[in-house]
Amino acid sequence: MSHALFTSLPPTNTTTNTFPFTFSPSTRLQPSSLHPDQASLLLSQCTSARRLLEIHAAILRSEILHHQVVNFRLQKSYASLGYVEKCLILFRQTPAPNVFFWTNAIHAHAIQGLRFITISLFTEMLSSDATPNGYTLSAALKACHLYLGKLVHGYAIKQSLHTEPYVATALLDMYARGGDVEAARFLFDEMLEQPIASTTAMITCYAKRGDLAQARQLFDETSQRDSVCWNAMMDGYAQYGKPNEAVNLFRQMLKSDSRPNEVTILSVLSAIAQLGCVSSGKWVHSFIKNKINRIRLNAKVGNALIDMYYKCGNLEDACLVFDTMKEKDVVVWNTMIAGYAMHGQSQKALELFDMVRFRGLWPTNITFIGVLNACSHAGLVEQGRRFFHLMKIEYKIEPKIEHYGCMVDLLGRAGLVEEAYDLILGMNNIEPDAIMWSSLLASCRLHNNTSLGEKIANYVVSKGYANSGTYVLLSNIYAAVGNWDKVALVRQLMRESGVQKEPGCSAIELGNKIFEFVVGDRSHPQSRKIYAMLDELSALIKAHGYVPATDLVLHDLEEEAEKEKSLAVHSERLAVAFGLVSTKPGTEIKIMKNLRVCVDCHNAFKLIAKVTKRKIVVRDRSRFHHFSEGTCSCGDYW
Structure with missing residues (x-):
């Protein structure tokens, strides 16, 4: 017997179970006391790796491993505890294994997600003297992709096994995983009885395709x-x-x-x-x-x-x-790093990365996305470059589009738009997406690089990548320099392309309820109080130096007062005003916005937080802003 069976198993707790005779971690089984029936009973009750090793040792000393039932139960016990390699060693040493041995081995590897070994075992079985039964097929189907699954389906029909409940359910599940909704639904409708496993597979199939209405209808029709x-x-x-x-x-x-x-x-x-x-x-x-x-x-x-x-x-x-x-695990550390980065605490995110390395964990590509985001949100250009190279050189992680996107965002926000543009052009085997181009276009808007902004916008439109954000950013670039003719031209292009600007929407949670606002919203029952608060806030923050950023208004309005009025009714301001009139003094206000918060609202919120002595937290499309005492956690860099 291979010694590999008795290595690499972790210690377990020592809670004593009730057995036909005394059996504790300190008491070894006596060879003379162990017979096939007793061994089978012990194996059926065994729930820990340590106990299983002791039973296995006793079986060897008692020389009853050749007993078919004992051998089978021993393999099944190793499989149930997740030690499939031990199960496979025993299986390979079993002379002329029957269908039950084959099925157990195939099932053990299938539930562990070891698809290649599962299919290899099933293929090997087809060349043996054992004939697969319905349980064998249902186990093998768990590891099959659509093409292989269809071959197994054909075999099941040939053997008249396709109507057996276990096989039919496994076939439905295979088609559902493969995205073949029509085939899955056909099998489902053909079933005389539809077990809950089949119904669930069908619901999952619809849900994965995004057809939630069909999924919900099936869910509601299911009583059990x-x-x-x-x-x-x-x-x-x-x-x-x-x-x-x-x-x-x-x-x-x-x-x-x-x-x-x-x-x-x-x-x-x-x-x-x-x-x-x-x-x-x-x-x-x-x-x-x-x-x-x-x-x-x-x-x-x-x-x-x-x-x-x-x-x-x-x-x-x-x-x-x-x-x-x-x-x-490293996934938890990655999430915490991303959390710090999103909330503007970039230094803590980088400190956490150092701790990951100190603890001997191996950073993943997700780790570096979080770290590069932290650098981007804080303008840490040199650190970002260092981490980008560290990822490639030390950890041999090939940058994906997300990593390049972080670098483009970092360089663009820092005003290095030409370098960011060159980085995009120099990407190997990666096609830049609309998000990356939009990020660079936003940087062109931020740093008034009209020529590069036009160049990027023309390319994006010609490639069919343009979305509402692309057109809005280009409009912003032209509006900032007062080129209203080109603003009108961009709007015309939007209409001709059938693209509509995504409306800004902000939400606030109060009393376990979510209240939503859009720009200029007057639908709320407390609308009069909200607008009165806006007027009061406007006067207060002007006294503290607020100057409306009217150059951001896309409309070619002749009067500055009209532009200022347009800015004052943005959805996030309405949400903040509602929060102020609906909560006690000193209560923190949290706002969620579906778009990036504009510069004017950002400036206003710093002063609103100061004059009201409130903390205001705004979650926009890309990050969190914590406003307090006239400042923002992003350091005006976002």
């Missing part, structure tokens, strides 16, 4: 739902920009017979992060802390909590979760 079914629908909502629906579904699930599990929590926290609703996040966090709910604060759950808190503007709680976590 398990947690996997709930999770599939919830995850679909979270992944396709319907976070409210995901959170509402979670509330419904709590009233059902299904118990939320770790996957449920990951989905709902992702949805809450999109909403920016920290009160809902705290509620879910309390749910996790309640031991009765059996949700362990492992690396995945902790990472989701950190992500949720910092995206909801609560960096302090994100840090608290991070500091109290016992399990921290």
Whole structure:
């Protein structure tokens, strides 16, 4: 027997189970006391690697490994504990394995995601004396992509196994994973009985395609739902920009017979992060802390909590979760680095990167995206260049478009627009996308580089990359220099292209409710109070030196007063005014905006925070701004 079977297994706890005879970590099994039936019973009750090694040793001493049932149960026990390599060693030493041995080996590798070995074993089995049954096919199908899955489907039809429930469900799942909705739906409709696993696979299939209406219809028609079914629908909502629906579904699930599990929590926290609703996040966090709910604060759950808190503007709680976590993999460190970067605490993000290296963790490409973002938000050009080269030279990570995008953003914000442009042109085997060009175009607007801005805009339009943001940025460039004829021309191009400007929308959470505002909004019941507050704020901040940035207004308005009035009713200002009239003095105000906050509102918010003695937190498309006492956490660099 290979010694490899008795190495590399971690120690486990020493809780004593009840066995037919005394069996504890300090007591070795006696060869004379172990018979095949006893060995089989012990293996069926074994739940730890250490106990399994002891039983295995006793089996060897008792010379009963050749017993088919004992051998099979031993392989199955190793597989159930995740030690598939031990299972495979035993399998290879089994003379003439039957269908049960083959199926166990195939299933063990399939559930571990070892697709290549799974398919290899299945192919090898087809050349052996053993004939696959329905369970074998269902296990093999877990590892099949669409092309291979169709071949297995053909084999199942040939063997008249395709109608067996396990096989039919596995086939449906395979087609669903492969994105063949029509084939999956055909199999689903052909089933005489539709088990919950098949329904869930079909819901997942629709959700992955973005057809949430069909997914929800099927979900609502299902009377017996398990947690996997709930999770599939919830995850679909979270992944396709319907976070409210995901959170509402979670509330419904709590009233059902299904118990939320770790996957449920990951989905709902992702949805809450999109909403920016920290009160809902705290509620879910309390749910996790309640031991009765059996949700362990492992690396995945902790990472989701950190992500949720910092995206909801609560960096302090994100840090608290991070500091109290016992399990921290590199993904958790990456998320915390990204959180610091997004909130303008670039130095702390870089310090965290140093800690990652100090602890011996290997940075990933995601780590460097967070670090480069931190450099970009703080204008740390030299550090950014150093990290970009460190990633390639020391860690052998080939830069992806996200890394180049960070560098273009960093250089562009620092005024090095020509260098950023050259970097884009020099990218190897990577095609710049619309986001990268828009970033450079924004830098051209910021630094009044009209000639390069025009050049980039013309290229983007000719390539069909232009979106509403492209046209708006180009309009801003022309408006800044007073070239209203070209502003009109850009608008005409937008109309001819069918492109519409994305309307600015800002939201504020008060009393566990989200209130949304658009520019010039007067639909709110407290609209009169809101506009009165705006007028009061305007007078107060002017007394402290505020000067409206009227050059930002795209309209060719003749009177400066009209331009100033246009700026004063931006959606984020309406949200802040509503927050001021609706909360007690000193209460922190948090705003979420779908677009980048404009320079004029940014200047105004610094003074509003000062005159009202409030802290104002604004989350825009790219980062968080913390306004307090006349300053912003971004240092006016964003």
